[in-house]
Amino acid sequence: MTAELCDLTAHDLSAKLAAGDVRAIDVLESTLRRIDQVDERLHTFLTRTEGQARTQAGLVDERVARREEVGPVAGIPLALKDVFCTKGIRTTAGSKILEPYVPPYDCTPWERLQAGGAVLVGKTNCDEFAMGSSNENSAFGPVRNPWNLETVPGGSSGGSAAAVASGQAVWALGTDTGGSVRQPASLCGVVGFKPTYGRISRYGLIAFASSLDHVGTFTRDVRDAATILSAIAGHDPRDATSLPEPAPHYGAGLDAGVQGLRVGVMEDWLGTEGVQPAVRDSVRAAVDRLVGLGATAETASLPHADYALSAYYLIAPAECSSNLARYDGVRYGYRAPGGGDVMEMNMRTRGAGFGDEVKRRIMLGTYSLSAGYYDAYYGQAQKVRTLVIRDYEEAFRRFDVLVSPTSPTTAFRLGEKTEDPLAMYLSDIFTIPSDLTGTPAVSIPCGLSPDGLPIGFQIMGRLMDEATVLRVAFALEQDLRFAARPPLLEALSA
Amino acid sequence: MAEADTAKATRFETVIGLECHVELSTATKMFCGCLNAFGAPPNTNVCPVCLGHPGTLPVPNEKAIEYTIKIGLALGCRIAPHSIFHRKNYFYPDMPKNFQISQYDLPLCVGGHLDIEVDGETHRVGITRVHLEEDTGKTVHGGATGRIGGAEYALEDYNRAGVPLVEVVSEPDMRSAEQARAYLTELRATLESLGVSDVRMEEGSLRCDANVSLRRPGSEELGTKIEIKNLNSIRSLYRALNFEEERQQVALERGEPLIQETRHWDEGKGITTHGRSKEYAFDYRYFPEPDLAPLEPDPQWIETLRAELPELPAARRRRFQDELGLSAHQAGLVASSAEWARFFEATVSAGADPRAAANWMTGDLAALLRETHQSLTAAKVTPEHLAELVKLLDEQVISSAGAKVALAEAFATGASVDAVVEAKGLRQVGDSEALGGMIEQVIEENPAPVEQFRKGKEGVLGFLVGQVMKKSGGAANPKVAAELLRERLSGSG
Numbered sequence: 001m002t003a004e005l006c007d008l009t010a011h012d013l014s015a016k017l018a019a020g021d022v023r024a025i026d027v028l029e030s031t032l033r034r035i036d037q038v039d040e041r042l043h044t045f046l047t048r049t050e051g052q053a054r055t056q057a058g059l060v061d062e063r064v065a066r067r068e069e070v071g072p073v074a075g076i077p078l079a080l081k082d083v084f085c086t087k088g089i090r091t092t093a094g095s096k097i098l099e100p101y102v103p104p105y106d107c108t109p110w111e112r113l114q115a116g117g118a119v120l121v122g123k124t125n126c127d128e129f130a131m132g133s134s135n136e137n138s139a140f141g142p143v144r145n146p147w148n149l150e151t152v153p154g155g156s157s158g159g160s161a162a163a164v165a166s167g168q169a170v171w172a173l174g175t176d177t178g179g180s181v182r183q184p185a186s187l188c189g190v191v192g193f194k195p196t197y198g199r200i201s202r203y204g205l206i207a208f209a210s211s212l213d214h215v216g217t218f219t220r221d222v223r224d225a226a227t228i229l230s231a232i233a234g235h236d237p238r239d240a241t242s243l244p245e246p247a248p249h250y251g252a253g254l255d256a257g258v259q260g261l262r263v264g265v266m267e268d269w270l271g272t273e274g275v276q277p278a279v280r281d282s283v284r285a286a287v288d289r290l291v292g293l294g295a296t297a298e299t300a301s302l303p304h305a306d307y308a309l310s311a312y313y314l315i316a317p318a319e320c321s322s323n324l325a326r327y328d329g330v331r332y333g334y335r336a337p338g339g340g341d342v343m344e345m346n347m348r349t350r351g352a353g354f355g356d357e358v359k360r361r362i363m364l365g366t367y368s369l370s371a372g373y374y375d376a377y378y379g380q381a382q383k384v385r386t387l388v389i390r391d392y393e394e395a396f397r398r399f400d401v402l403v404s405p406t407s408p409t410t411a412f413r414l415g416e417k418t419e420d421p422l423a424m425y426l427s428d429i430f431t432i433p434s435d436l437t438g439t440p441a442v443s444i445p446c447g448l449s450p451d452g453l454p455i456g457f458q459i460m461g462r463l464m465d466e467a468t469v470l471r472v473a474f475a476l477e478q479d480l481r482f483a484a485r486p487p488l489l490e491a492l493s494a
Numbered sequence: 495m496a497e498a499d500t501a502k503a504t505r506f507e508t509v510i511g512l513e514c515h516v517e518l519s520t521a522t523k524m525f526c527g528c529l530n531a532f533g534a535p536p537n538t539n540v541c542p543v544c545l546g547h548p549g550t551l552p553v554p555n556e557k558a559i560e561y562t563i564k565i566g567l568a569l570g571c572r573i574a575p576h577s578i579f580h581r582k583n584y585f586y587p588d589m590p591k592n593f594q595i596s597q598y599d600l601p602l603c604v605g606g607h608l609d610i611e612v613d614g615e616t617h618r619v620g621i622t623r624v625h626l627e628e629d630t631g632k633t634v635h636g637g638a639t640g641r642i643g644g645a646e647y648a649l650e651d652y653n654r655a656g657v658p659l660v661e662v663v664s665e666p667d668m669r670s671a672e673q674a675r676a677y678l679t680e681l682r683a684t685l686e687s688l689g690v691s692d693v694r695m696e697e698g699s700l701r702c703d704a705n706v707s708l709r710r711p712g713s714e715e716l717g718t719k720i721e722i723k724n725l726n727s728i729r730s731l732y733r734a735l736n737f738e739e740e741r742q743q744v745a746l747e748r749g750e751p752l753i754q755e756t757r758h759w760d761e762g763k764g765i766t767t768h769g770r771s772k773e774y775a776f777d778y779r780y781f782p783e784p785d786l787a788p789l790e791p792d793p794q795w796i797e798t799l800r801a802e803l804p805e806l807p808a809a810r811r812r813r814f815q816d817e818l819g820l821s822a823h824q825a826g827l828v829a830s831s832a833e834w835a836r837f838f839e840a841t842v843s844a845g846a847d848p849r850a851a852a853n854w855m856t857g858d859l860a861a862l863l864r865e866t867h868q869s870l871t872a873a874k875v876t877p878e879h880l881a882e883l884v885k886l887l888d889e890q891v892i893s894s895a896g897a898k899v900a901l902a903e904a905f906a907t908g909a910s911v912d913a914v915v916e917a918k919g920l921r922q923v924g925d926s927e928a929l930g931g932m933i934e935q936v937i938e939e940n941p942a943p944v945e946q947f948r949k950g951k952e953g954v955l956g957f958l959v960g961q962v963m964k965k966s967g968g969a970a971n972p973k974v975a976a977e978l979l980r981e982r983l984s985g986s987g
């Protein structure tokens with residue numbers, strides 16, 4: 001099939017818009033057509049916003065017609081994971097407890113994109129409160145992977161990943177707390193990037209685990225990742241953990257190449273049982289390509305990273321148990337009927353409003369913060385976190401980037417891991433350390449498995465050094481020229 | 495009662511510690527930009543942040559941190575170079591996030607003291623810590639009874655949710671209700687002097703819980719601790735502590751065990767009632783607030799704040815005694831409130847004699863304020879009024895009776911004392927010519943007392959002067975009148 005407008009990259013579309021070759025409304029209509037064609041099967045969106053999108057696209061076209069200069073996000077169809085608060089647009093976090101919730105304010109990333117003329121097509125499906133690795137924990141039903149409808153798109157930002165992979169949005173925002181951007185990007189064959197903690201404001205992002213929550217991006221290529229990151233990054237006075245430094249322009253220096261760059265290969269991780277052979281081979285091949293481009297590659301290790309998963313599953317639930325306490329039926333969202341007093345109303349609301357995985361993590365977190373257990377669990381986990389941070393600092397003295405598979409496997413079948421939370425948790429084993437350490441990391445597609453599913457290559461960088469991560473990703477992407485598309489899309493035009 | 499007092503004195507020692515909550519008078523709330531104001535219509539000073547909407551984040555109010563440091567410095571605390579906010583987790587509908595951002599094991603200020611004076615003796619009360627947190631909203635229980643039990647519905651007002659709140663925790667260093675009262679009075683005066691809070695107990699901007707236990711004298715161990723809540727005035731604190739002291743003592747004497755519990759003060763009935771036992775204590779699951787960075791105040795800033803500290807009540811009392819000649823008692827009355835001290839000093843700098851000014855303030859002026867339920871700041875009377883009054887009195891232009899009238903009038907209308915004196919004819923009549931006629935009349939109308947005086951009964955002179963005063967409508971100068979009477983009666987006659 002010939003690519004439609006909705007299948008192009010943002011930078012291609014932006015050039016065409018600026019040149020007057022296409023109108024924003026044409027790009028939008030192409031995207032909305034695609035949504036009509038595939039969303040029923042993929043269940044990508046929880047809320048569609050085409051009315052508002054047409055208005056936004058129209059405004060961009062008017063500005064272009066007046067020969068005003070428009071920025072790189074103007075007129076580009078965007079999807080937001082349904083954990084980003086959007087004023088006047090329902091925001092559910094994939095949970096029944098927020099099913100009727102319409103935020104009275106905008107999150108900072110959307111506020112910045114909106115100011116730049118972005119066109120929001122809808123809010124994407126996700127695991128409830130971003131807790132999950134398959135999108136099967138959404139209260140509104142799972143998302144399906146465009147590459148194979150019987151498989152999961154990954155999670156928790158599965159809807160955003162699937163939207164970008166299937167042309168239902170040119171780019172999208174997600175959140176990455178334990179890998180929730182990179183893992184679904186890997187499983188859906190798109191670029192998923194998570195910058196340094198604090199680089200993008202969390203204001204208006206419905207919290208799962210505050211010290212681990214990162215805003216991340218889904219794009220069709222690395223240049224687009226740099227572009228949208230530049231549009232939303234930078235200090236926000238409304239987020240006290242936001243970095244004070246102004247964000248650099250990430251597009252500059254993307255094509256500087258990798259000559260002499262020191263690549264640390266996570267051999268331990270590659271050798272882990274449970275890493276699919278195709279994943280291992282594809283990642284090794286990608287490392288060879290980097291060497292071919294002039295980088296050096298040596299074995300790297302992060303001795304305490306093995307404990308990262310355990311630490312993560314103490315810290316994240318602890319923070320979540322507190323962050324989710326506010327959903328009590330008193331001020332907004334769902335309220336269960338009946339109940340003799342306020343406490344009973346709280347309990348009924350939370351009992352009926354939260355799904356199983358959310359309840360499991362609230363209980364885990366409540367337990368680990370309890371008097372007498374704090375030191376053994378939460379306190380200990382924070383110590384492990386510090387050790388992992390030191391490991392990274394140590395490793396980045398020797399290497400400019402560390403590389404690994406993004407996820408041990410390609411997309412797995414729906415229902416395959418739902419009965420076994422631990423197996424599900426292992427899906428994020430290679431992505432969690434970057435969240436614990438707050439360091440930037442990207443997943444880019446590096447090949448297909450024999451059964452035709454995408455494989456993700458993870459590049460991890462040092463704190464604040466998004467530029468190097470993006471530069472390596474760009475070089476590899478240009479060299480690999482990964483151009484496969486989901487069979488679903490090929491079938492559409494046939 | 496006398497028996498009980500003896501028993502109390504000899505057999506038990508009372509141990510009291512106070513936890514005081516102070517709402518800071520910052521313009522905006524602790525973690526959002528909403529107005530921090532008392533008395534607005536319900537839920538009008540609210541925003542997504544202080545309503546705990548999904549996705550919102552706290553941003554600390556720098557002024558609140560400054561105020562807390564000032565309180566810490568005034569109380570002689572060490573300002574921690576590194577302190578953090580914790581989350582205190584529990585469910586209550588007046589708390590929008592179902593956790594309170596507070597401080598736990600690393601508070602902003604630690605280890606200070608506050609000196610109090612009781613019966614001319616100075617006691618030092620240790621300050622354990624001063625920390626910063628956010629206030630909760632208010633729940634109003636509606637329906638038939640208006641009480642929690644049996645309420646048909648509850649209404650929430652979140653105007654107060656997120657207002658900066660400082661907790662000042664004392665050591666268990668007080669030994670009597672009098673000392674506790676003096677501590678709270680001194681703390682309130684200190685906070686008032688710092689200008690960091692309205693310290694209005696009736697509006698809840700200063701709240702206090704007391705921990706009280708009894709033990710055998712000489713014992714190092716503390717007895718069973720009872721926490722008393724709902725103390726809405728200094729008077730309530732004093733009454734509640736006296737009641738509780740008595741209650742515990744009776745129980746101990748009867749050999750009844752005390753349980754560690756929270757008790758509520760019932761102001762109407764004058765008793766404490768059982769609230770919550772220790773076994774129902776919440777597990778608050780404290781953990782560091784991940785949305786906020788540690789507080790690491792610049793040492794330079796702390797020194798600047800230290801240098802800017804205003805004069806505190808204790809120093810002011812000393813100065814009023816040493817430099818202005820007030821008695822300890824007078825100084826205690828005038829200097830213990832910043833408002834009063836300001837008024838007093840303004841009166842003195844307007845030319846009034848300090849002791850006379852202090853007497854008028856603590857006497858007639860205080861009475862007028864009490865009668866009209868006014869604060870000094872809100873009253874119409876000014877330091878200039880009082881200074882003028884003291885001056886006219888000193889110059890014998892008016893009598894002290896006339897001065898009382900003039901003060902009451904100036905207090906009521908705000909008119910200048912001069913004008914009041916003229917309008918009311920309060921100017922004393924001091925020349926013998928004007929008084930002569932009245933004196934003659936008084937002698938004529940009171941032959942018996944005149945006769946008694948002439949026979950040497952000196953005391954009658956006062957009566958006769960009084961008669962002259964009456965005739966003059968208070969305008970006669972009593973000294974002059976007495977002299978003239980004496981002259982006239984001891985003369986030829």
Ligand SMILES: [Zn+2]
Pocket residue numbers: 523526527528539540541542543544545656
């Ligand atoms: Zn607010």
